[in-house]
Amino acid sequence: MLSKVLSLGFKGIDGFGVTVEVDVAGGLPSFNIVGLPDTNIKESRDRVLSAIKNSGFELPSKKIVVNLAPAEIKKTGTHYDLPIAVGIILALDGNRVCGNVDISKIGFVGELALDGSIKPVIGILPMLISMKEQSLFDMVIIPEQNAREAMLSEVNFLTAKNLNDVFLFLKGDMTLSSSLTSVDSPAVKKESVDFSDVKGQPYAKRAMEIAAAGFHNIIMIGPPGSGKSMLAKRLHTIMPPMTKSEILETTKIYSVSGHSLKGLVTERPFREPHHTISDVALIGGGTNPKPGEISLSHNGVLFLDEFSEFSRTAIEAMREPLETHKITVSRVKDTITYPANFLLVASSNPCPCGYFGHPVKKCSCTPLQIKKYRSKISGPILDRIDIHIDVLPVKFSDWSKDFKSESSADIYKRVCRAISIQMERFDGQVRFNSMMTPKEIKKYCAVNNDVLSMLEKIMDRMGYSARSLDKIMKVARTIADLAGEKDIKKENVIEAIHYRILDKSIVFDSSY
Numbered sequence: 001m002l003s004k005v006l007s008l009g010f011k012g013i014d015g016f017g018v019t020v021e022v023d024v025a026g027g028l029p030s031f032n033i034v035g036l037p038d039t040n041i042k043e044s045r046d047r048v049l050s051a052i053k054n055s056g057f058e059l060p061s062k063k064i065v066v067n068l069a070p071a072e073i074k075k076t077g078t079h080y081d082l083p084i085a086v087g088i089i090l091a092l093d094g095n096r097v098c099g100n101v102d103i104s105k106i107g108f109v110g111e112l113a114l115d116g117s118i119k120p121v122i123g124i125l126p127m128l129i130s131m132k133e134q135s136l137f138d139m140v141i142i143p144e145q146n147a148r149e150a151m152l153s154e155v156n157f158l159t160a161k162n163l164n165d166v167f168l169f170l171k172g173d174m175t176l177s178s179s180l181t182s183v184d185s186p187a188v189k190k191e192s193v194d195f196s197d198v199k200g201q202p203y204a205k206r207a208m209e210i211a212a213a214g215f216h217n218i219i220m221i222g223p224p225g226s227g228k229s230m231l232a233k234r235l236h237t238i239m240p241p242m243t244k245s246e247i248l249e250t251t252k253i254y255s256v257s258g259h260s261l262k263g264l265v266t267e268r269p270f271r272e273p274h275h276t277i278s279d280v281a282l283i284g285g286g287t288n289p290k291p292g293e294i295s296l297s298h299n300g301v302l303f304l305d306e307f308s309e310f311s312r313t314a315i316e317a318m319r320e321p322l323e324t325h326k327i328t329v330s331r332v333k334d335t336i337t338y339p340a341n342f343l344l345v346a347s348s349n350p351c352p353c354g355y356f357g358h359p360v361k362k363c364s365c366t367p368l369q370i371k372k373y374r375s376k377i378s379g380p381i382l383d384r385i386d387i388h389i390d391v392l393p394v395k396f397s398d399w400s401k402d403f404k405s406e407s408s409a410d411i412y413k414r415v416c417r418a419i420s421i422q423m424e425r426f427d428g429q430v431r432f433n434s435m436m437t438p439k440e441i442k443k444y445c446a447v448n449n450d451v452l453s454m455l456e457k458i459m460d461r462m463g464y465s466a467r468s469l470d471k472i473m474k475v476a477r478t479i480a481d482l483a484g485e486k487d488i489k490k491e492n493v494i495e496a497i498h499y500r501i502l503d504k505s506i507v508f509d510s511s512y
């Protein structure tokens with residue numbers, strides 16, 4: 001007998017409909033799954049057979065063939081267990097199992113444990129959203145623990161604890177519900193941070209403001225304890241609220257990455273992976289492909305502390321996402337794309353000992369050591385970072401002052417103005433000055449002759465490349481936008497030049 005059961009799949013963060021066809025026939029006992037299943041699905045054979053037996057169904061030794069259609073898309077995940085088990089029972093004894101329920105209007109998603117209980121799966125949100133958008137079927141049966149995430153998709157769903165309950169429901173002997181039964185732990189309140197916590201550091205705070213306003217990647221160079229990570233952790237507090245589509249896209253990424261979702265991701269993510277992180281965990285991919293940290297920080301901030309300690313291959317692999325705002329990972333016979341539009345905040349010590357340029361402590365490094373250390377920071381990624389700043393320890397006089405520093409809300413007012421100017425500039429699209437093409441830089445960053453001759457002099461004296469000059473102009477554009485100025489002024493350009501410290505050669509001054 002042949003049966004057909006509907007289910008869902010996902011690739012990257014997009015869902016699609018899947019039909020699970022099961023044929024049970026006489027012949028040598030075997031169990032094959034075809035239709036580009038990955039290793040997880042191949043392993044589902046053992047789970048499904050045990051779950052069926054332990055749920056009290058008889059399973060005669062027969063030849064079982066399962067086809068996951070459409071066959072050309074690679075299927076991944078463990079959630080096909082439930083539809084496969086339902087398909088097998090239906091193929092064995094279809095009419096008796098289904099009461100009045102029209103099986104062609106119901107989808108099934110869930111992983112089975114050997115005892116027949118249904119376990120939660122990843123990717124529920126993108127799958128259920130595709131069910132709604134593509135009108136695939138009327139209702140879906142999902143694992144109980146996925147109910148909260150399913151609610152975000154606003155589709156009709158029912159939850160089941162185990163395989164037996166599913167069959168009792170299909171027979172008409174039991175009702176399933178869609179309410180949340182488990183007691184939820186109260187949502188953990190995020191530690192609230194604000195720029196007013198940062199004393200002193202006006203130059204670094206200003207650079208953060210510019211980074212947020214024009215979505216400019218930024219690197220901070222400074223000794224340990226100078227407050228680099230404190231500044232980075234506050235950057236998202238001066239970024240605009242997420243748009244509806246940003247919220248949905250970011251939440252989908254968390255759904256397929258296996259984070260248990262308590263609700264939509266409505267706050268811009270802040271991620272700070274340690275430098276010992278594996279390339280796969282940073283970039284994404286792997287045998288059971290998942291988004292990496294660069295995608296988990298999509299629409300938010302990715303903070304790489306001790307940037308020069310990250311592996312060369314990991315840093316190299318970040319070139320593509322920094323350019324295209326997405327990452328494509330290759331697998332056997334397949335590629336998967338995840339969004340990865342993040343604001344990169346990197347930080348580094350100025351030298352191996354950490355105290356080069358420190359006002360009090362003495363650096364014990366040789367000029368050669370420092371040069372070698374700095375060369376690790378430079379290279380292809382530095383080309384994609386618009387703002388470089390020095391962050392020095394707060395002076396005692398600043399620390400001891402009892403004045404109130406500017407709050408995130410105050411700074412955000414200016415950022416907000418700059419963003420609306422940029423929206424107007426780029427025809428209502430959410431685009432930022434940092435994303436300008438060379439042609440756009442020419443068009444929107446025109447300056448008068450006075451500024452041009454100043455730039456020429458600086459270029460000759462400092463040895464800036466044309467690429468550095470483009471970055472200076474982009475940052476100057478953002479500075480002018482923050483001030484609400486139509487034209488870029490000389491002082492805007494001068495300020496932008498101050499945020500290019502790594503373009504300058506290091507001066508080994510004995511006074512340090």
Ligand SMILES: [Zn+2]
Pocket residue numbers: 351352353354355356363364365
């Ligand atoms: Zn040193």
